[in-house]
Amino acid sequence: MEKVLVSHLKDFLGKEVTLSGWIFNMRSSGSIFFLLLRDGSGFIQAILSKNEVSDETWNNCNTLTQESSVELLGVVSKHPKKEEYEIQVKDLKILQIAEDYPIANKEHGPDFLFDNRDLYLRSKTPWAILRIRDSVFRSITNYFSENDFIRFDTPILQPTSCEDTTELFGLKYYEDTMMYLTQSGQLYLEAGISSFGRAYDFGPVFRAEKSKTRNHLSEFWMMDAEMAFCDQQKNEDIQEALIKRIIKDALSNCKQELEILERDTTILENLLEKPFIRIKHYDAKKMLENKGFKVDYNDDMTTEEEIEIGNTYNTPVFIEDYPFAVKAFYMPKYTDKNGIERAINADLIAPEEAREIIGGSQREDNYETLLEELKKRNYRVEDYQWYLNIRKYGSVPHSGFGVGLERVVRWISGVHHIRETIPFPRTINRFRP
Amino acid sequence: MEKVLVSHLKDFLGKEVTLSGWIFNMRSSGSIFFLLLRDGSGFIQAILSKNEVSDETWNNCNTLTQESSVELLGVVSKHPKKEEYEIQVKDLKILQIAEDYPIANKEHGPDFLFDNRDLYLRSKTPWAILRIRDSVFRSITNYFSENDFIRFDTPILQPTSCEDTTELFGLKYYEDTMMYLTQSGQLYLEAGISSFGRAYDFGPVFRAEKSKTRNHLSEFWMMDAEMAFCDQQKNEDIQEALIKRIIKDALSNCKQELEILERDTTILENLLEKPFIRIKHYDAKKMLENKGFKVDYNDDMTTEEEIEIGNTYNTPVFIEDYPFAVKAFYMPKYTDKNGIERAINADLIAPEEAREIIGGSQREDNYETLLEELKKRNYRVEDYQWYLNIRKYGSVPHSGFGVGLERVVRWISGVHHIRETIPFPRTINRFRP
Numbered sequence: 066m067e068k069v070l071v072s073h074l075k076d077f078l079g080k081e082v083t084l085s086g087w088i089f090n091m092r093s094s095g096s097i098f099f100l101l102l103r104d105g106s107g108f109i110q111a112i113l114s115k116n117e118v119s120d121e122t123w124n125n126c127n128t129l130t131q132e133s134s135v136e137l138l139g140v141v142s143k144h145p146k147k148e149e150y151e152i153q154v155k156d157l158k159i160l161q162i163a164e165d166y167p168i169a170n171k172e173h174g175p176d177f178l179f180d181n182r183d184l185y186l187r188s189k190t191p192w193a194i195l196r197i198r199d200s201v202f203r204s205i206t207n208y209f210s211e212n213d214f215i216r217f218d219t220p221i222l223q224p225t226s227c228e229d230t231t232e233l234f235g236l237k238y239y240e241d242t243m244m245y246l247t248q249s250g251q252l253y254l255e256a257g258i259s260s261f262g263r264a265y266d267f268g269p270v271f272r273a274e275k276s277k278t279r280n281h282l283s284e285f286w287m288m289d290a291e292m293a294f295c296d297q298q299k300n301e302d303i304q305e306a307l308i309k310r311i312i313k314d315a316l317s318n319c320k321q322e323l324e325i326l327e328r329d330t331t332i333l334e335n336l337l338e339k340p341f342i343r344i345k346h347y348d349a350k351k352m353l354e355n356k357g358f359k360v361d362y363n364d365d366m367t368t369e370e371e372i373e374i375g376n377t378y379n380t381p382v383f384i385e386d387y388p389f390a391v392k393a394f395y396m397p398k399y400t401d402k403n404g405i406e407r408a409i410n411a412d413l414i415a416p417e418e419a420r421e422i423i424g425g426s427q428r429e430d431n432y433e434t435l436l437e438e439l440k441k442r443n444y445r446v447e448d449y450q451w452y453l454n455i456r457k458y459g460s461v462p463h464s465g466f467g468v469g470l471e472r473v474v475r476w477i478s479g480v481h482h483i484r485e486t487i488p489f490p491r492t493i494n495r496f497r498p
Numbered sequence: 499m500e501k502v503l504v505s506h507l508k509d510f511l512g513k514e515v516t517l518s519g520w521i522f523n524m525r526s527s528g529s530i531f532f533l534l535l536r537d538g539s540g541f542i543q544a545i546l547s548k549n550e551v552s553d554e555t556w557n558n559c560n561t562l563t564q565e566s567s568v569e570l571l572g573v574v575s576k577h578p579k580k581e582e583y584e585i586q587v588k589d590l591k592i593l594q595i596a597e598d599y600p601i602a603n604k605e606h607g608p609d610f611l612f613d614n615r616d617l618y619l620r621s622k623t624p625w626a627i628l629r630i631r632d633s634v635f636r637s638i639t640n641y642f643s644e645n646d647f648i649r650f651d652t653p654i655l656q657p658t659s660c661e662d663t664t665e666l667f668g669l670k671y672y673e674d675t676m677m678y679l680t681q682s683g684q685l686y687l688e689a690g691i692s693s694f695g696r697a698y699d700f701g702p703v704f705r706a707e708k709s710k711t712r713n714h715l716s717e718f719w720m721m722d723a724e725m726a727f728c729d730q731q732k733n734e735d736i737q738e739a740l741i742k743r744i745i746k747d748a749l750s751n752c753k754q755e756l757e758i759l760e761r762d763t764t765i766l767e768n769l770l771e772k773p774f775i776r777i778k779h780y781d782a783k784k785m786l787e788n789k790g791f792k793v794d795y796n797d798d799m800t801t802e803e804e805i806e807i808g809n810t811y812n813t814p815v816f817i818e819d820y821p822f823a824v825k826a827f828y829m830p831k832y833t834d835k836n837g838i839e840r841a842i843n844a845d846l847i848a849p850e851e852a853r854e855i856i857g858g859s860q861r862e863d864n865y866e867t868l869l870e871e872l873k874k875r876n877y878r879v880e881d882y883q884w885y886l887n888i889r890k891y892g893s894v895p896h897s898g899f900g901v902g903l904e905r906v907v908r909w910i911s912g913v914h915h916i917r918e919t920i921p922f923p924r925t926i927n928r929f930r931p
Binding site for chain 1: 501503505518519520521537538539565566567569593594596597599614616617619620624625628629631632635636639643646648649650651652653654655657667668669671672675677679686689690691692693694695696697701702704706708716717719726727884885887888890891892893894895920921922924926929930931
């Protein structure tokens with residue numbers, strides 16, 4: 066008979082199959098044993114009746130513990146009313162009895178769970194969250210491959226930093242060179258689109274982040290995309306299509322996972338039906354002021370402001386044209402009617418307190434303007450000469466954006482702390498195992 | 499009219515379209531200009547007749563240089579006999595004239611080209627190779643997602659090393675902790691499969707490699723896969739299916755790219771038709787000895803031996819059961835009839851001098867045996883306690899393998915030097931831009 070995964074059982078209704086996995090939970094009632102088995106692809110109830118198995122198998126069953134590994138032989142049946150399957154067990158082989166598994170089916174503190182992250186991964190919540198992460202990853206890969214983007218892996222080891230230099234991890238590269246772990250591949254990706262037109266990277270980035278909030282990881286995954294011949298509005302169209310694709314796939318691929326997480330998916334479902342909101346930074350600040358916030362029109366959005374914007378619209382919101390002074394050197398700028406320099410950019414704010422999930426902008430494509438800005442900000446021009454040269458040899462209007470994978474996964478999963486969204490989180494205090 | 503990519507032109511035959519891109523090459527013959535345009539998705543010949551465009555457009559054309567950026571309006575036509583398209587230009591707008599582009603359509607040395615990698619990327623060879631890389635990436639992602647694997651991103655910053663410690667890049671993590679850049683995510687992935695059954699990672703790995711051969715990069719991309727309830731033969735089945743999928747997709751997605759690289763694809767096509775060879779390490783050494791090699795039966799395969807094996811079979815070859823002494827601590831072992839301890843493993847050797855492209859093995863699943871081996875090799879047991887624990891809480895037979903992305907891309911592309919297969923190569927002497 067066939068060896069199958071729990072997730073494929075619906076194709077084997079009434080058939081005899083073997084399943085391998087771990088005991089997740091169990092209970093007995095006289096002459097019946099109910100085993101909850103997990104095999105990585107899903108969870109299934111396996112039922113043993115004393116009458117229908119050998120004495121040896123029945124006695125084996127009495128030795129089972131949580132996380133013991135087993136192989137089952139049985140027949141697949143279906144719950145009469147629900148989309149749930151069961152196994153009527155005919156034989157059970159024990160691979161290993163697990164002794165004293167430290168994570169019981171009870172409340173543990175997060176410190177204990179993350180100290181034992183290698184084991185905590187087996188619990189239902191991490192299983193569900195990291196499967197959603199897998200779905201998000203696949204949506205991104207598929208969306209880009211269907212839309213003429215080439216994956217272009219930008220370097221992790223960079224000789225200079227793209228943005229702020231205070232939060233870099235540096236290391237000695239061979240004898241006497243200092244190199245830094247990437248915070249963004251964007252600048253390299255801009256060189257990439259001069260060859261490929263549309264390109265994206267998707268890899269780990271690093272921030273020596275000293276804060277201990279629920280929002281920060283020292284190592285996380287970032288997807289950067291860059292498009293030649295693309296202005297900021299088109300850039301936002303692509304971001305919107307990508308986010309909708311991610312949400313649509315997650316809702317359809319991860320029903321069970323979202324149920325385990327008790328995620329109310331109403332807002333996610335609703336956002337598929339209508340365009341995202343696009344408002345100017347000035348108008349967003351005005352709206353917040355009208356609601357009683359003490360806003361600074363010339364500054365970034367605060368945490369509270371982002372949360373309020375999310376709550377107000379209950380759908381993702383592009384906040385466009387931030388004050389240039391608070392944004393990166395590579396953004397194009399214009400002066401608004403109040404005399405304030407503004408970037409041609411947008412941050413995408415997700416609802417449900419998920420805050421910023423994408424940062425994007427058009428890129429300055431004039432050599433002289435960019436050179437002037439580098440000098441004004443006291444950057445070492447020689448470090449950026451190759452980047453400037455993109456504007457020298459066939460400069461084109463272009464735009465791009467970066468998606469923080471863990472931010473998106475946290476939003477979709479509806480979990481509180483970002484550390485839940487990556488297999489082995491790295492923070493200022495956490496770096497084992 | 500529609501703005502389209504070169505790769506989509508076949509859907510617009512006879513239609514008027516706009517195209518944006520860079521001038522790759524050009525020539526004129528009296529009243530006709532032939533422009534070779536590239537837009538990242540492909541290359542196209544655009545033809546201007548003096549009679550059919552305005553004087554201004556015609557004069558503009560005379561100012562064009564290599565890498566100048568333009569927007570064209572024209573009608574799509576097809577070569578009467580070949581699958582080649584052309585544009586009859588009606589209008590041309592110059593975005594920017596490129597001056598003194600340093601890479602001419604002539605021979606440059608590799609040092610010059612890689613010193614200007616940001617520009618060299620635009621040349622046809624890198625364009626073709628990195629598009630093959632994209633295809634390989636997609637094949638891997640698709641294969642795993644269709645075969646019940648979950649993507650599981652293992653940490654880049656690791657507190658200890660998986661294998662040899664002499665080639666690690668270390669860095670100061672916050673105040674006083676040393677962390678190391680990953681050489682492999684395998685150990686973490688083994689914890690992952692206790693939750694997900696089948697998992698893979700795919701990210702950058704690092705090796706402080708002092709050699710300067712054509713085979714070595716300091717930063718490269720590795721895919722690790724791990725499967726619960728899977729022995730070494732099944733492991734090899736999965737590897738074989740994956741490599742065939744990669745080759746099949748590349749042959750069908752990258753026809754143009756392989757043509758640019760003048761790749762003879764005969765061996766690639768042939769390997770799809772038959773099973774890969776599987777031979778024991780001992781028999782491979784014997785075969786080599788019979789061919790006149792002075793072999794060491796107790797050692798790894800040498801470079802020359804791997805090349806000869808590839809040349810002998812002209813298809814990928816699994817070399818099974820290496821002497822345990824030259825392999826990693828986590829492999830299960832047995833003693834052969836000559837009293838030699840052998841690992842239950844296989845390296846996959848590709849033909850055409852591509853050498854090893856996959857290393858894989860079953861994993862020791864007995865706690866005591868693994869503990870003993872760690873001690874024998876003088877590893878710090880406390881660093882591996884969490885890894886040992888995988889064998890304590892429901893141990894299962896499991897196997898896995900690692901694919902070096904650049905090795906596979908180099909083989910398929912048929913290029914000589916590994917640095918060609920990654921956007922911005924990092925070696926002992928190369929770390930800019």
